[in-house]
Amino acid sequence: MATQAQSLMEPAISAEHLVRRFGNFTAVNDVSFRVEKGEIFGFLGPNGSGKTTVIKMLTGLLPLSGGDARVEGLNVRTDSEAVRERIGYMSQNFSLYYDLTVEENLKFYGRIYSLDPTRLKRRMEEIVQLNGLGPYLNRLGAQLSGGWKQRLALGCAMLHEPKLLFLDEPTAGIDPVARRQLWDLLFELSGHGITFFVTTHYMDEAERCSHVAYIYFGKLIADGTPDSLRELPDVQPHGTMRIEITAPEVTRALRLARHIPGIRSATIFGQSIHALVEEHFDLDVLRNQLRKEGINVTEIRPLAPSLEDVFVELTYKHQSLLEAAGD
Amino acid sequence: MTNLFRGFGAVFYKEALHVRRDAGTLFFSLTMPLLQMFLLGFAIDTNIRQINTVAYNADGRRESRELLDRFKNSDTFHIIRYVENDHDLNDMIIAGKARVGIKIPVDFSDRLLHGMSGQVLVLIDGSDSSVAGQAINVSTAIGLDESLRRVVQDRAAFAVDMRPKLLFNPDSRSPNFFLPGLTAIMLLNVTTFLTAFSIVREKERGTLEQLFVTPVRPFGLLLGKLLPYLGIGFFELCLILFFMRFVFLVPIHGNVFLLALLSLPYLFAALSLGILISSKASSQAEAMQLAFLPILPSVFFSGYIFPRETIPAILYPLSYLIPATYFINITRGIILRGATLVHLWTDGLALCILGAALLTIAARRFRNKVIMA
Numbered sequence: 257m258a259t260q261a262q263s264l265m266e267p268a269i270s271a272e273h274l275v276r277r278f279g280n281f282t283a284v285n286d287v288s289f290r291v292e293k294g295e296i297f298g299f300l301g302p303n304g305s306g307k308t309t310v311i312k313m314l315t316g317l318l319p320l321s322g323g324d325a326r327v328e329g330l331n332v333r334t335d336s337e338a339v340r341e342r343i344g345y346m347s348q349n350f351s352l353y354y355d356l357t358v359e360e361n362l363k364f365y366g367r368i369y370s371l372d373p374t375r376l377k378r379r380m381e382e383i384v385q386l387n388g389l390g391p392y393l394n395r396l397g398a399q400l401s402g403g404w405k406q407r408l409a410l411g412c413a414m415l416h417e418p419k420l421l422f423l424d425e426p427t428a429g430i431d432p433v434a435r436r437q438l439w440d441l442l443f444e445l446s447g448h449g450i451t452f453f454v455t456t457h458y459m460d461e462a463e464r465c466s467h468v469a470y471i472y473f474g475k476l477i478a479d480g481t482p483d484s485l486r487e488l489p490d491v492q493p494h495g496t497m498r499i500e501i502t503a504p505e506v507t508r509a510l511r512l513a514r515h516i517p518g519i520r521s522a523t524i525f526g527q528s529i530h531a532l533v534e535e536h537f538d539l540d541v542l543r544n545q546l547r548k549e550g551i552n553v554t555e556i557r558p559l560a561p562s563l564e565d566v567f568v569e570l571t572y573k574h575q576s577l578l579e580a581a582g583d
Numbered sequence: 584m585t586n587l588f589r590g591f592g593a594v595f596y597k598e599a600l601h602v603r604r605d606a607g608t609l610f611f612s613l614t615m616p617l618l619q620m621f622l623l624g625f626a627i628d629t630n631i632r633q634i635n636t637v638a639y640n641a642d643g644r645r646e647s648r649e650l651l652d653r654f655k656n657s658d659t660f661h662i663i664r665y666v667e668n669d670h671d672l673n674d675m676i677i678a679g680k681a682r683v684g685i686k687i688p689v690d691f692s693d694r695l696l697h698g699m700s701g702q703v704l705v706l707i708d709g710s711d712s713s714v715a716g717q718a719i720n721v722s723t724a725i726g727l728d729e730s731l732r733r734v735v736q737d738r739a740a741f742a743v744d745m746r747p748k749l750l751f752n753p754d755s756r757s758p759n760f761f762l763p764g765l766t767a768i769m770l771l772n773v774t775t776f777l778t779a780f781s782i783v784r785e786k787e788r789g790t791l792e793q794l795f796v797t798p799v800r801p802f803g804l805l806l807g808k809l810l811p812y813l814g815i816g817f818f819e820l821c822l823i824l825f826f827m828r829f830v831f832l833v834p835i836h837g838n839v840f841l842l843a844l845l846s847l848p849y850l851f852a853a854l855s856l857g858i859l860i861s862s863k864a865s866s867q868a869e870a871m872q873l874a875f876l877p878i879l880p881s882v883f884f885s886g887y888i889f890p891r892e893t894i895p896a897i898l899y900p901l902s903y904l905i906p907a908t909y910f911i912n913i914t915r916g917i918i919l920r921g922a923t924l925v926h927l928w929t930d931g932l933a934l935c936i937l938g939a940a941l942l943t944i945a946a947r948r949f950r951n952k953v954i955m956a
Contacts, residue, residue, distance in 0.1 A: 287704065315796050341798045351793035355604040360597075368797045422796075495635030 266329045268293045268420050268451035269314060275322030276309050279472035283309045286323070286476040291467065293419070296452045298443060298465030302568065304507045306474045307455045311422055316340055316455075328420055341369070344413035350405040354398035358408055361397055362415060369416035383411040386441075398543055403434025410438070427458065439464060461491045470567055473578065477570045486561045491569045493532075496520060498565070501529040501542070502555040509551050516545055523568070529583075530559060532569075590799030594807025598781065602811055609815070612777060616769035616823060623765055624758040624831045629715040633661040637681035638663060639672045644692040650703065653729065654685065659721040672706070682708040683718050695733075751836075751919045758831040763914035764887040766823050767907045770846065771853045771881055774816040777873050778857025781808055783870040786861065791953065801950065809854045816850045817843075827918075836921030845913050845927065848934040852906040855941035862948045881907035906941075909933045 269291040276284040284306045292298040296434050301307050312318040314327055316336025316343065325332045328342045364381065366376040384390050385409040392400065400408060401423050413421060427435045439461065442452055446466075462468050463482055468479040478485050485491065492498070492547060503509045510529050512521050518541070522531040561569075602609055636654065640647050652658045663681060666672050675681040684706035694701040705722045709715045727735060735741065752759045781816035785791040820843065827833045856877050881887070884894055885907035894902060902908050909930040916922035916930075924931070 285696055315726075317795055337798055337800075340796060345793065347789050349789040350787040353601070353790060354788070356600055358595070360600060364593055364597045365797070367596065368590050368794070368799055370798075426741070428730035 266326075267291055268295070269297075269325070269327050269453065271280050271310075271314065271323070271325045273312065273323035274313060274320060274325060276306075276313055276318060277321045283474055284313065287471065287474070287476045288323075289469050289476060291451060291453060292450050293451050294455060295467045296465045298447050298462045298468040299453060299455045299471070300457075300462055301455075301471035301496055304570075305471050307471060308328055309425065310425060310471070311345075311455070311502045312539075314339075315343060315422065316356055317344060341416075342420065344416070344418035344421040346406075346409050346413045346421070346423045346426055348428045350402075350409035352397040352405060352409055352412070353358055353395060357394050357396055358400070359393045361408060361412060364479070365412040365415050371416060379417065383415060387411045397448055402430040405439070406430055406434065406438065410441075419449070420453065423452060424455045425455055425457065427456065427461065435461075459562065459567075462563045468563065472571060472574050475574065478566065479573050481573060482563055485563065485566045488566065488570075490573050491561055491566045493520075496532055497537075498559040498561055499531050499539070500525070500526065500555075500557050500559040501532055501553060502530070502533060503546065503551050503553045505551055508549070509546060509553075512546060512551070514541065516542060521572075530565065535580050586718075586803075587800055588803040588806060590794075590797070590803035591807045594794075594799065594804055594923050595810055596904070598808055601781065602815070608699050612773050613815075613819060613822065616765070617821060617826060619769065620762060620765060620823065620826055620935070623761040626755045629712055629713075629760065630755050630757070632658055634659055634683055634714060634718055635681045636660040636662045636685060637664050637666055637672055637675040638662050639650060639667070639669065639684065639686045641689040642687045642691040646692040646695050646701070647687045649687070650687065650691075650725075650729065653725050654722070657721050657725060659717060660685075676706060676708050679708075680713070682714055683722075684811070685722075695865075715953040730889055739803050746868045746887065751902065758827070759833050759919060761833055762823075762827045762833055763913045763918045766820065766827070766914050767849070767885070767910040768878070768881055768887060769823060770820060770910075771856075771907060772848060772878060773819050774812055774853040775857045775860065775877060777812045777815065778809060778854050778862040779864065779874050780867060781812065782858065782861035783867050786864075786953070787866060801946070805858065805949070806947065809858075812857075813850050813854060817846070820846055833918065835918050835919030837923065839917075841927075842914065842917045845917075845931050845934065846910070848931065848938040849906055849910040849913075852934060852938035852941050855938065855945040858945035858949055859941065862945065862952045879903075880905050884908070885911050887911055904931045905932075906934060909937075 267290045269289075271290075272288050274284050274287040287306075289398055291349060297459075299307055299310070309318065313320055314325055314332060316332045316339050320333060327339045330339050330342070331525040332339055354363070356364065359380075362380050366379065372380060380431075384393065387410065389411060392404060392408075394423060397405065397408070410423075410426070427438060430438075435458075442454075446452060454461070456462060465565075466481065468478070468480070468482055468485065470477055471544065478488070501509070501513070506524055506529060508528060510522055513519055513531060515531060518534045518567070520532045520534070522529050524530075539556050542556070546553055638651055638654075640651060651662065655662055660683060662685075665674065666675065669686070672684045672686060676684050684704075686704040687705070688702060688704070691701045691703065696777070701799045703726070705718070707715050707722075718904065731741075749755065785794070792900070819907050823833075824835070824839065824842070828835055857874075860870055860873045883889060884891070884898065884902040885905050886902070887907065891902050891908070913927050913930050913934075914924075916927050920926075
């Protein structure tokens, strides 16, 4: 009983003060986070910020320079092979063998994970059913479209029934419909208690995660649910509010708005401007100022910060911190 | 759980599928060596015969004509034209139409008749050193022989009678010389290329990265990828030996099974070179370039075409680091000289040491540059 309760309590991933150095360069700097079972954990950050390094550390490929990590209750330092046994991994380029058929690809991964023939047969049927790969079994990997390649790659990664799946940019380069279908599938699977560790550059995907973290130059600068991040003081400083200004000639309007006192920051979003302003900012001042320059504001409305706003704000703040530290 | 070779079976099976799917590449890599065998075995003859020669006989009497006949009968010279002046003689050589020009002066017969030495000018194009060397040797020999014949009438009276005898390749057949060495170069070619390509292809596709995140152990992975190509290399060896024996009629004096046994460490060394290349190259094009690197020293410093004795002293030690050096000695030893393990164990040992060293370096580099990169 006790062990069962313990295993229920145990997070899927717990990373404590992870450090990875390459020579003088610190790629991952004191990163800590927890991923609970059944979560869809979105791991975000610019290219080269350390996302892949963290995945490699958690999957036991890269030794840790410091800190500790437990994955599915196993220490990655000492049990990396057992860790790899229990996780699934799908890389961004859907690592399939193009000259092997769909069926051969699946069988190969089944053998890699040493599934016995009856279990392999059962799992293959389930995967084919779940991913709708049935009509394509005898097709070569190279002949599949992006979406189908990704489904097959996901199928290969899930064949051994892992409870935790690492998906490294699973939707890079596939069409919107396939993207949507993949996320539907992820939600369904997470409902069955499977944990997902997903990296992505798409903010709409980040919004769908139950838990997101943002890594910037090796430092974890945000960690929480999307809603809790929106309320961070750095994102929404006390005494400020966010507004959306819709107007023609947005670029010129932006240039003007940036010089109006009371507007702390402003960026363009499509055909409108997102601005962070003082809480008691008089919106009429803004309207009049812009009208004087010949721009008639169509609409101004309050706005909850998007995750993109969150990450942009946090990145600016940490950039200035880094620059200050550099001086 | 602690199976060091985990994943070997799966990788081996998959690799075999790749090879079968890509039958074109396999066919090409197996027939290329045969093509080279035909080129080297039939088309190239290292024995220099029938050198194009131009003659200017200013004398024209019996003695001079007899001398030219001696040249013709030597099988080394083939007189393609007789000219009438020095200018034409020179021109033919400069134009490359003749490699040797023989000029017999107008007083040649007179001098011989008066018991003086008759001088003959032999102009030799030095731009090809092996042709030039042969022309010098044969023309000097003709001169000596002719002189001796005039001084000593009875051949039995020669003070020293040198009787050279060629062992192992009595007819100086080129295939006998080239093909055993070619075996070594071809095996290197096939195995190094194929392994390097099979790994780099997975690197390009990202499947290698994927495999590292599975419970496959590096040993299982590498061995699973190597063994199919080891098998292909071995098959290639048999194919080459078959053609050598039955098409080119090179007699195999030693034990074929010993040759097969000693080819194993050589193949391992070659496959390790393939891994080494794949740890450096990130694309198949790059691998292609790099795969030529071991080929060049193996051709030039191993004694395959040029005797190792001709390598400059500074570079000579390098030839000891080239696996082909030992394997060529083994193939020639077994095939031509009928050597046994008693004669060849040092070469075998050297190959084992080189193979083990290369595999260790390759595996370590693979770990550091590929798995942990």
